Amino acid sequence: QVQLVESGGGLVQAGGSLSLSCAASGSRFSINGMGWYRQAPGKQRELVATITSGGSTNYADSVKGRFTISRNNPKNTVYLQMSSLKPEDTAVYYCNVWESGLVPRNYWGQGTQVTVSS
DSSP: OOEEEEEEOEEEETTOOEEEEEEEEOOSSOEEEEEEEEEOTTSOOEEEEEEOTTOOEEEOTTTTTTEEEEEETTTTEEEEEEOSOOGGGOEEEEEEEEEOSSSOEEEEOOOEEEEEEO
16 A cells, blocks of 8 residues: 655745655555646646656646656655746645556545645
8 A cells, every 4th residue: 555645835925936745655566657636626636747757747738837747766756846836726736646566556645735825
């Protein structure tokens, strides 16, 4: 069973920056894809950014050029650097990882609140 511990987030003014991190532990297999999703009140959870074990990244159009996803493979940790934050970035941000194995498994973090004030 993989445990995900998220940190970072909080309250920031529009135009500011925040960083999130998510550390995965307890995996018996390698961690493949890692990513961040977010869910704003009354909205569906949506993809923010993903990164493969090889470092290939994918971003939602709404965050391109403002957010940067990265990872530390030996530490099984994924990061999200957010800059030029907008009020519409306000949401609960969730870490997501895929564990390899005969049956790949997907895990979610508990979520961390990011609030951007105008």
